[in-house]
Amino acid sequence: MMEKSRRSFLKVAGIAAIGLGAAPAMTFSASDSHGTAQAVKGKNHETLTAHRWGMVIDTNKLNEEVAANIVKACHKAHNVPDFNHEVDEDKFPNTRPVNHKQEVKWIWEEEFHNAFPDKEDEFLAEKFKHLPFLATCNHCKNAPCVKACPTQATFKRADGIVLMDFHRCIGCRFCMAACPYGSRSFNFRDPRPFIGEVVPEFPTRTKGVVEKCNLCAERLARGKQPHCVEASEGAIVVGDLEDPESEVRVLLNENYSIRRKQALGTEPSVYYVV
């Protein structure tokens, strides 16, 4: 009896040891097949690549209408829920009323003094008071959200894009506390009842995870410009910050630009030409 139980114990322990041994190998192969920038490059020669992606927003070229189109294009393509959307009662019965403070947004309009609270100025040029300033993820070089995440669900790619794994996120919202730009949203509820028409190219999210702008990494991989760039009528340009010949660098060379909360040392990759 004693012998038998010991043998069965050893058997279980052995299986457990195999499991422990296999775990790192499995994680390795899993991360390998998920497609880093390079794997995509091998398959698709049209892929847009950069050493460090950056964005330049020419605020002079933006107006309310263009800004609204940009926001709409981004949110529609990424299945970002709109809490003003009328819920289809047949598909989603008994949907509870929304709390607009729990909204989700990837890119949105702010006034100058909110986008740049450290540059608040009594005697600010009149034109800035009426221009829409688009706020979004800055894909910081030293991203506080990447540091804060306890599961590496938020991570930084070699090309500078800060991405999220919606399936790994535990919803602790440490990244939201860490982000000095308010760029992150949490799914306080299932977002699907509030998506007008689901775009199948991009996954919808579940309740309980954080999300934010991904610089359209899925489009860059296919050689396409981000949605915001396409909808911006020339106001937004993305490109390689580390290539002196790139369009973004030429723009930064020729214009005075500002970044949000530069003093914090996060090194935002989004520049505003003013």
Added chain:
Amino acid sequence: MLEIALKGSKNYWLWIVLLLAVMGAGALAYVDQFMNGLMTTGMSRDVSWGFYIANFTFLVGVAAGGVMVVIPYYLHDYERFHRITILGEFLAVACLIMCLLFIVVDLGQPTRMLNVLLYPSPKSMLFYDMLVLNGYLFLNIVIGWKVLEAERNQVEPPAWTKPLIYLSIPFAIGIHTVTAYLYCGLPGRGYWLTAVLAPRFLASAFAAGPAFLIILCYFIRKFTKFDPGWDAMQTLAKIVCWAIIANLFFFVCECFVVFYSGIPSHMAHLQYLLFGYHGYHALVPWMWSGFILMTLGAVFLIIPKLRNNKTLLPISCAMIFIGAWIDKGLGMISGGFVPSPLHHVTEYAPTGKEIMVTLAIYATGLLILTVLFKLATTVKEEVRG
């Protein structure tokens, strides 16, 4: 030893049933939250942490406060604390379990929580918080249990408990320091971005923990035959007194730096908490009540005559405990999020369901505390009798 908890008076069982009822009601509220998401709470895009994390932070402090009986007894052989040391350790156990529960109920995807272990991230402060909280919990369970068991058998506790006891001291400091580091290392949150945050957390912890312990001593004297000792309670009261004064002093330092330097991103939060900001002032009456409670409590404890007053002492301790809860629980977390990094003001108040879940976690903690304290006091009665 656990069988002791199964024998009790009618009142004991009534209390247990009451706690179970609160736990049940909270569990129902949690099921709703689990099914529908954190939309059931008052949290928002701007105030992304609320009541759960606030109570977590406060209770980490109460747990760490237990070390204020461990240090005098084990490091300085302060004999008067002999009888209450175990109470401090068991209080830490109950508080830490509540802390872990508060973290779990705050998660958007609780079923994925083991990702923290599967993908350990040494750059994240939450990783270290998990290590020290679980470590301190483990240490206190082992130490408390072994020492009590030895007392019951009237033998010396095993020698290997000694190094664990010494280890538990830096762990106690560690849990609250790392908890402060969760907040004070974030670049965009002016209210938390201060080196005095960890010392301030520790000071208010060393007040709130022992203050609660004194109140518990009163309950023990009322409901059991075990006497924790008036002298021990008086020493504890002095510890509470100086710790809360240190907390208030750190707060004054913080106010001076913030208001004298006048840097808006740091000032806005304290303005919101103390005076209101752009017409929003939900927390102003709370914050002032908190500071008045802490200050009055400190005055009552520093004057020997008032401290020695057996009726006043638990009231002074309750004032300090509640004051510290408002300061740390209510103000500290909301205060850091209001105004938002974009200087929008979104106020926060917990919803009924959020409060229900919170109460249930407190009830769970009290249940654990009741059982552990019953073991401790019964064993001590047995030994003396």
